[in-house]
Amino acid sequence: MMGKRSLVSVVDDDESVRESLPDLLREFGFAAEAFSSAEAFLASDVVSDTSCLLLDIAMPGMSGPELQQELIRRQQEIPIVFITAQGDKAVRPRLLAHGAVECLLKPFSETALLAAVNTALRMRSE
Amino acid sequence: MTPEHITLNGASTDLIGIIDTVDVPIVVVRRDLVIAFFNKAAADVLGFSTSDIGRLPRDIPVLGGLPRLEERCSQVIASGVDCRADFREGDKWFVVRISPYPNADRQVTGTVLTFTNVTAFRASIDQAIYERECTKAILNTVADPLVVLSADQRIQSGNRAFYTMFGVSRDETQGVPLYDLGNGAFDLAPLRQQLIAMLANGHAFQPVEVDHAFTAKGQRTALLDAHPLSFPGHSEHRVLVTFQDITARKQAEAARDLRSEEELGRSEAFLAEGQRLSLTGSFSWMVPTDDITWSEQLYRIFEFDPGTPVTIERINSRVHPEDMPMMNERIERARAGGPDFEFSPRLLMPDGSVKYVNAIAHRSRDAEGRLEYIGAVQDVTQRRMSEDALEKARSELAKIARVTSLGVLTASIAHEVNQPLSGIITNASTCLRMLDADPPNVDGARETARRTIRDGNRASDVITRLRALFSKKEFTFELLDLNEVTREVIALSLSDLQRNRVALQLELAEDLPTITGDRIQLQQVILNLLRNASDAMVDVHDRPRQLLVRTEREDGDRVRVSVRDAGVGVDPRSMNKLFDAFYTTKSDGMGIGLSVSRSIIEGHQGRLWAESNDGPGATFSFSIPSGPESVTNAAPR
Numbered sequence: 025m026m027g028k029r030s031l032v033s034v035v036d037d038d039e040s041v042r043e044s045l046p047d048l049l050r051e052f053g054f055a056a057e058a059f060s061s062a063e064a065f066l067a068s069d070v071v072s073d074t075s076c077l078l079l080d081i082a083m084p085g086m087s088g089p090e091l092q093q094e095l096i097r098r099q100q101e102i103p104i105v106f107i108t109a110q111g112d113k114a115v116r117p118r119l120l121a122h123g124a125v126e127c128l129l130k131p132f133s134e135t136a137l138l139a140a141v142n143t144a145l146r147m148r149s150e
Numbered sequence: 151m152t153p154e155h156i157t158l159n160g161a162s163t164d165l166i167g168i169i170d171t172v173d174v175p176i177v178v179v180r181r182d183l184v185i186a187f188f189n190k191a192a193a194d195v196l197g198f199s200t201s202d203i204g205r206l207p208r209d210i211p212v213l214g215g216l217p218r219l220e221e222r223c224s225q226v227i228a229s230g231v232d233c234r235a236d237f238r239e240g241d242k243w244f245v246v247r248i249s250p251y252p253n254a255d256r257q258v259t260g261t262v263l264t265f266t267n268v269t270a271f272r273a274s275i276d277q278a279i280y281e282r283e284c285t286k287a288i289l290n291t292v293a294d295p296l297v298v299l300s301a302d303q304r305i306q307s308g309n310r311a312f313y314t315m316f317g318v319s320r321d322e323t324q325g326v327p328l329y330d331l332g333n334g335a336f337d338l339a340p341l342r343q344q345l346i347a348m349l350a351n352g353h354a355f356q357p358v359e360v361d362h363a364f365t366a367k368g369q370r371t372a373l374l375d376a377h378p379l380s381f382p383g384h385s386e387h388r389v390l391v392t393f394q395d396i397t398a399r400k401q402a403e404a405a406r407d408l409r410s411e412e413e414l415g416r417s418e419a420f421l422a423e424g425q426r427l428s429l430t431g432s433f434s435w436m437v438p439t440d441d442i443t444w445s446e447q448l449y450r451i452f453e454f455d456p457g458t459p460v461t462i463e464r465i466n467s468r469v470h471p472e473d474m475p476m477m478n479e480r481i482e483r484a485r486a487g488g489p490d491f492e493f494s495p496r497l498l499m500p501d502g503s504v505k506y507v508n509a510i511a512h513r514s515r516d517a518e519g520r521l522e523y524i525g526a527v528q529d530v531t532q533r534r535m536s537e538d539a540l541e542k543a544r545s546e547l548a549k550i551a552r553v554t555s556l557g558v559l560t561a562s563i564a565h566e567v568n569q570p571l572s573g574i575i576t577n578a579s580t581c582l583r584m585l586d587a588d589p590p591n592v593d594g595a596r597e598t599a600r601r602t603i604r605d606g607n608r609a610s611d612v613i614t615r616l617r618a619l620f621s622k623k624e625f626t627f628e629l630l631d632l633n634e635v636t637r638e639v640i641a642l643s644l645s646d647l648q649r650n651r652v653a654l655q656l657e658l659a660e661d662l663p664t665i666t667g668d669r670i671q672l673q674q675v676i677l678n679l680l681r682n683a684s685d686a687m688v689d690v691h692d693r694p695r696q697l698l699v700r701t702e703r704e705d706g707d708r709v710r711v712s713v714r715d716a717g718v719g720v721d722p723r724s725m726n727k728l729f730d731a732f733y734t735t736k737s738d739g740m741g742i743g744l745s746v747s748r749s750i751i752e753g754h755q756g757r758l759w760a761e762s763n764d765g766p767g768a769t770f771s772f773s774i775p776s777g778p779e780s781v782t783n784a785a786p787r
Contacts, residue, residue: 040573040605047598048576051583084724109568130572134579 030145031073034058035065035091036080036107041130045078052138062086066094074102076125076144081108081115092122103144107132175244175265178251179207181227183220186260196239196265215239216246223261226250230258243269295393298379301386303328303345315393317365328391335362341374348378349387359396370397422446429529433460435511437485437521451507451529453499470496470504487521489513494530506534566612573605627666632701632709633658635669639676640699647697650684657700663776665709667754675747675758679713679770682743686717686767693766704773708756712771720760720768728760747772 032054034045039060046056057074059065063085065077077095081088092104106119109130116127125147126140166189169176175192179185185205188198196212207213207220215237222233230250237244244265251260289296295312297305305323313319316331328345329337340358347353355376363369372393379388422445425431431448435441442460449456452468462481469477473495480493490512497505511525581598584591636658640647647654680697687695698714720728729748744758751758756774763769 038569038573040570040601040608041576043601044573044576044580044598044605047594048580048583051580051587085721107572109565109572130568131575132572133575134583137576 029053029055030075030148031055031057031070032076032078032141033065033070033074034078035060035062035083035088036078037061037083038080038109041080041107048134048137049141052141054141062088062091062094065091071095071098071100071102075148076141077102077104078141079104079106081106081110081119089119089122092124096123103147105140105144174267177263177265178260179223179263180260181258183207183223185210192265195242195267212239222248226261227258237265241269242267243272294395297328297391297393299328299345299389299391301349301388303342303349303389305331306388312393315364315366332362332364336360336374345376345389345391348376349389352378357394367395370395371400372396426450429532430526431528432526433524435484435523435525436516437487437523439520448527451505451527452497468497468499470498472496484511484513484523487513505529505531507531563612567609570605570609570612574602574609577602577605626668626670628669629664630667630669630672631662631664632672632711633662635672636676636699636701636711639673639680643677643680647680647684650688650695652684652687652695652697655696655698657698657702659700659702662701662703662709663707665754665774665776667774668750671750672754675750675772676711676713678743678747682770683713683715683717683767686715686719688717690717690766696767703776707776708773709776710771710773712769714763714767714769716763716765716767719762719766722762725760725762729758744770 032049034042034049034056036042036045036058037060042058042060046058049056054076057068057070059068061083062079065071079088079091086094088106088108095102095104103125104123105125106127107130108115108127113129116129119127125144128136128140170190172189173191173195175195175198176187176189177185177192177196177198178187183206185198185202185207188196188202192198198210198212202210207216207223213219216235219235222235226233226248227250232247232249235246235248237246245268247264247266249262249264250258251262253259289309290311292309293311295308295315297308297312300306304325304327307320308323313323316323323331329342338358338360340356341360344353344355344358348355357373357375360372360374361369362372364372373396375392375394377390377392379390381388425445425447429447429451431451432445433448434443440462442462442465444454444460446456449458452465454460454464466474466477476493477495480491484491490510492508492510494506494508497507499505506529508528508530509525510527511523514522514524516522577598581595581602584595584598636656640654640656644654680699683697684695687697693716696714696716698712700710700712700714702710702712704710729744748758751772751774754774756772758770758772760768760770
């Protein structure tokens with residue numbers, strides 16, 4: 025990896041996700057930060073540095089889609105990959121239609137994760 | 151007194167003195183027609199003076215008002231017979247009497263003129279004439295005929311309207327009996343008897359109505375009234391009869407009667423239509439006589455022939471045999487003068503169909519104080535049938551809801567299991583990558599492997615916790631005492647609560663009605679609420695971890711269980727999400743939690759809700775109907 029590593033931020037209220045995902049992302053060669061809520065992410069200083077956002081859908085307080093709208097309002101157009109344990113495939117097309125890069129249903133494979141993050145980063149650089 | 155006086159027949163001075171005291175002017179004219187004498191009154195009233203003695207009357211100006219006086223005097227002297235003449239002096243009126251003046255030998259030697267003042271008399275006559283003319287004018291302007299009758303009820307006089315109305319003249323009718331009028335149209339017993347009674351005894355007269363074809367106006371209705379007339383100084387009684395034309399009034403009355411009859415008819419039609427549309431009939435039941443009056447609609451409801459007599463026996467013949475005891479009891483109570491009543495018997499029709507009716511009766515008394523019930527009977531068969539249909543639809547909906555909540559449950563389970571599975575796969579992937587690195591990151595791999603085990607256990611826990619729900623396929627409904635159910639749950643979780651240093655307070659209502667429900671399911675709900683409350687207070691260190699569990703009876707025959715904590719409380723923004731299937735504020739917990747709890751409570755026809763406390767923390771409550779009713783919807787009948 026050369027130069028500055030792309031920052032992938034994880035926003036999920038599930039602690040095991042916050043523990044495990046950043047480690048895997050770092051193994052992929054990305055920089056990773058984890059937040060337990062949308063509010064915590066917005067309050068952090070990494071919003072503008074984030075190249076890709078791995079975002080849970082259902083969270084206490086602000087939900088994933090609500091954070092997406094808030095970022096658009098703030099003109100922080102970060103490519104978003106939704107991750108959900110909901111197991112309902114019906115939400116995926118709706119989220120993609122609203123501009124999400126991908127929607128991964130938990131549990132997902134590392135291949136699917138890497139592909140989604142790479143797609144997001146390509147969109148970011150375009 | 152002048153000497154000329156004395157020359158007249160040698161009358162004594164005394165006599166002359168007497169004549170002078172008479173205040174009637176007296177003038178004596180001699181046979182040769184010269185003035186021979188006048189008294190003092192003649193001087194005072196007519197202005198005679200002594201120079202007038204020996205003069206001819208024509209030469210005396212005051213006598214100019216008596217034309218042909220000398221000629222008249224000559225006639226009186228010649229005939230020896232009095233004559234009279236009217237005479238006016240200024241504003242005074244006199245009647246002048248010219249009388250022969252005989253001497254002692256009975257020879258007429260002249261005439262005596264006496265002037266009687268009739269001014270006041272004449273004025274009163276003028277007044278009387280004036281009054282009479284006024285009265286006549288007034289009577290003639292009265293539009294109603296008036297007629298005065300003599301004591302033998304003969305016509306004396308009428309006003310103009312009278313003559314016009316009857317087309318007769320004054321002369322034709324003068325003295326004619328009233329009863330001959332209009333070819334005997336007024337020869338009526340009530341009129342005749344009353345007039346005679348009034349004239350004889352002063353009895354009051356009751357007006358008499360007479361229909362008659364009047365000459366002037368055609369067929370009219372006249373109201374005859376009579377008033378006695380009596381005059382001071384006259385012994386004869388007369389009667390004033392008035393004819394009031396009341397034709398217009400009678401017509402208006404008739405029209406009004408007709409109109410109110412029409413209005414009555416219309417409102418009756420409205421009522422009948424209203425009864426028909428609302429399927430409501432009305433009745434009255436006169437208890438002492440058992441007289442029963444029914445409206446048309448009530449005949450239709452009972453399918454009796456309209457207008458046929460209704461008896462209690464006939465009504466009973468339609469009442470469903472199963473409802474007869476209730477019917478008899480109501481009738482008995484009503485006969486005893488019981489209060490207003492309402493009941494809903496079924497009717498069994500001859501074709502075997504059943505009608506549901508609602509009867510309501512109000513106790514009252516008629517004018518004579520007799521007990522009477524007035525009421526209404528509504529045919530509610532249609533409504534009852536739609537209620538039944540609605541009930542059926544509702545229970546089917548409840549079935550669907552249970553199926554749906556199974557779907558929700560599945561999704562919840564998937565969510566709970568997918569979370570740790572996701573952690574396991576991610577950690578395992580990381581672990582492999584760390585081991586594949588050069589050099590291998592063994593410490594990192596060990597850590598991720600440890601996390602993998604932890605997440606695996608977590609998934610296993612979820613399955614364990616869900617086992618109870620998986621194992622039960624059907625709800626078992628039984629009569630339950632919620633206090634007992636609550637106590638059992640608390641006994642099971644007491645050690646947990648104590649470990650978490652929760653101060654438990656129980657307020658269980660003593661008079662709690664039983665409910666119908668599934669013991670295990672309800673205990674899971676209560677357990678879930680207790681765990682949530684306990685978890686909410688884990689981070690509370692500055693105040694007691696108070697937990698209040700309360701059962702109480704609610705209005706509308708419901709029972710409520712509430713669990714109040716003093717924990718972190720619920721974000722008002724999240725209040726409506728609390729019960730969403732995938733919503734959780736905890737990384738580990740009961741997981742399916744409130745969503746499933748709500749499904750269970752709704753399966754018991756109840757509801758589950760959360761409220762923020764006034765102080766710290768939140769209260770979660772559920773309420774379900776008491777008694778055996780709730781089972782009817784939960785389990786198919």
